[in-house]
Amino acid sequence: MGLLDGKNALIWGVANRRSIGWGAARALAREGARIALTYESERVEKMVRDCADQVPGTTMIQADVTDDAQIQAVYDELKAAWDRVDVVVHSIAYAPREDMEGRFADTSRNGFLTALGISAYSLVPITRYAVPLMPDGGSVMTMTYIASDRVFPNYNVMGVAKAALEASVRYLAADLGPQGVRVNAISPGPISTLAARGVPGFTGFAKASTERSPLRQSTDIDQVGDTAVFLASNLSRGVTGDVLFVDQGYHVLGF
Numbered sequence: 001m002g003l004l005d006g007k008n009a010l011i012w013g014v015a016n017r018r019s020i021g022w023g024a025a026r027a028l029a030r031e032g033a034r035i036a037l038t039y040e041s042e043r044v045e046k047m048v049r050d051c052a053d054q055v056p057g058t059t060m061i062q063a064d065v066t067d068d069a070q071i072q073a074v075y076d077e078l079k080a081a082w083d084r085v086d087v088v089v090h091s092i093a094y095a096p097r098e099d100m101e102g103r104f105a106d107t108s109r110n111g112f113l114t115a116l117g118i119s120a121y122s123l124v125p126i127t128r129y130a131v132p133l134m135p136d137g138g139s140v141m142t143m144t145y146i147a148s149d150r151v152f153p154n155y156n157v158m159g160v161a162k163a164a165l166e167a168s169v170r171y172l173a174a175d176l177g178p179q180g181v182r183v184n185a186i187s188p189g190p191i192s193t194l195a196a197r198g199v200p201g202f203t204g205f206a207k208a209s210t211e212r213s214p215l216r217q218s219t220d221i222d223q224v225g226d227t228a229v230f231l232a233s234n235l236s237r238g239v240t241g242d243v244l245f246v247d248q249g250y251h252v253l254g255f
């Protein structure tokens with residue numbers, strides 16, 4: 001008996017086996033959920049298929065979240081195949097490389113709009129189009145980072161995008177709570193993924209975080225996955241609009 005037997009879960013943003021989205025997907029599958037993964041482009045299709053092959057029955061759908069029609073098409077496909085979606089995991093972020101080095105003050109207009117569009121706004125249509133498939137309520141979650149609240153070197157516009165993402169979680173939670181749809185964020189500590197390795201200096205602050213955090217260990221995708229199970233399941237039925245840290249306690253430090 002799994003905690004998520006009979007549930008349907010859609011995970012947005014798997015690129016490869018290191019992806020946090022994949023950690024969430026395999027934990028949800030372990031607890032009995034049926035899984036669909038979205039991936040951005042053919043460029044990552046083979047690596048995503050390697051993941052999907054580990055969980056028999058997994059559906060893969062290509063979608064670029066800059067295009068509303070592609071987002072809607074994912075739900076149309078799932079409506080036909082599944083009828084219902086119970087859990088949605090948003091695990092997507094992007095900022096142009098040149099805006100993740102140097103000074104935040106030099107962020108370009110285009111870089112700002114791109115980063116916020118892909119990393120924050122995409123949660124809004126991804127949630128809005130999910131709701132008609134959640135007649136009995138559901139759970140939506142996204143991945144944020146503590147740079148929403150504090151300044152980290154080179155995180156720059158992505159920190160601002162995470163602040164917008166967390167605020168969006170609160171507004172979505174308030175709108176959709178009456179329909180039984182809960183919306184939360186998970187804030188993991190640094191994990192070496194494709195996206196993280198795009199942040200100059202990532203290895204340095206990942207190491208510092210492991211050395212200084214109360215639990216003195218690094219964060220991995222399975223820890224995040226187990227928290228995703230909690231948020232997806234009835235165990236978290238009283239939790240919405242919140243940010244749950246899975247960062248070995250790093251966020252409580254004041255030094």
Ligand SMILES: NC(=O)c1ccc[n+]([C@@H]2O[C@H](COP(=O)([O-])OP(=O)(O)OC[C@H]3O[C@@H](n4cnc5c(N)ncnc54)[C@H](O)[C@@H]3O)[C@@H](O)[C@H]2O)c1
Pocket residue numbers: 013014015016018019020021039040041044063064065066090091092093094118143144145187188189190191192193194195196
């Ligand atoms: N790795 C970390 O240290 C860390 C820490 C906290 C939060 N996060 C967040 O976790 C989430 C997942 O990142 P990750 O670290 O697993 O890296 P990742 O590179 O594996 O995942 C990022 C995903 O975003 C997708 N994506 C980017 N632009 C897209 C677009 N236009 N359309 C569709 N998909 C698009 C990529 O294809 C990829 O699958 C991100 O929101 C990231 O900010 C990561």
